[in-house]
Amino acid sequence: MIKLSARLERRLKDVFSRAKEREKFASDIIEEALDKNQSKSEVEMVGGTLHLFTDGGSRGNPGQAAIGCVIEDPVEGKIIREHAERIGIQTNNVAEYRALIEGLKIARRYHPNRLVCFMDSELIVKQLKGEYRVKMDTLREFVEEIKELVEEFASVEFHYIPRADNFRADTLVNKSLDEHPSPSYEKSE
Numbered sequence: 001m002i003k004l005s006a007r008l009e010r011r012l013k014d015v016f017s018r019a020k021e022r023e024k025f026a027s028d029i030i031e032e033a034l035d036k037n038q039s040k041s042e043v044e045m046v047g048g049t050l051h052l053f054t055d056g057g058s059r060g061n062p063g064q065a066a067i068g069c070v071i072e073d074p075v076e077g078k079i080i081r082e083h084a085e086r087i088g089i090q091t092n093n094v095a096e097y098r099a100l101i102e103g104l105k106i107a108r109r110y111h112p113n114r115l116v117c118f119m120d121s122e123l124i125v126k127q128l129k130g131e132y133r134v135k136m137d138t139l140r141e142f143v144e145e146i147k148e149l150v151e152e153f154a155s156v157e158f159h160y161i162p163r164a165d166n167f168r169a170d171t172l173v174n175k176s177l178d179e180h181p182s183p184s185y186e187k188s189e
Helices: 006-015 019-044 092-110 122-128 137-150 163-179
Strands: 049-060 063-073 078-090 114-119 156-160
Touching: 006 019, 049 078, 049 092, 049 163, 063 092, 063 163, 078 092, 078 163, 092 114, 092 122, 092 137, 092 163, 114 163, 122 137, 122 156
Parallel strands: 049 114, 114 156
Antiparallel strands: 049 063, 063 078
8 A cells, every 4th residue: 555644544534434545545546546547647648640840940040939839630520739938049940840849759650550641841851751851950859859869659751832831830830929029020001
C-alpha cells in the first residue's frame, strides 16, 4: 500500500474506523484516477494518418515572429488541434522550423501511423529532404531536433504546398502577430 502522510492517515481514520475500509477507499480513488487518465490518453491516441500544416513568419526579417500548427484528420476532414504562439524576435526561417518542431511535438500525442507534414516554405522542405544543404549553424540545430522527433513516428513525410493551400496555419500566425503587434510595427493602410 502507499505510505500516506500522518495528517491524511488521521483524517481517514476519522471517516473509516477499520483499516480495510481505509484501504478500500484509497484503492478505489486511485483506480478511478487511473481510469480517468487512461480514458484521456485513449482520446489522444488516434493512429491512422494525420496531416500537419505548419507555418511561421516574422514581420521584418528578423522581426516579431509567430508560429501556427494545424493537425487534421484527413479521413474525416476534421481539425483535431490548432496551436499558435508568438516566439519573439526571429527570422522567417527560424519561425518556419520552430512551427514544424512544435507541430511534431503536438502530433506525437496522437500516435499516428503516418504523419504528412505540409509547409509553404520550399527551402525548409528541401533542406529536410536533403535536397538542399543547411548552411547556417543555427538552422542545423533545428534540423537535428526535427530528425530526433521524426524517429518517434512510424512514417513522416514533408511536402511543400503554396501559401494559399496553407491558409489555416498562415491565419494562425497572422492572428498571433495582429493581437499583440510590436510597438514599431504599423499596419499600412
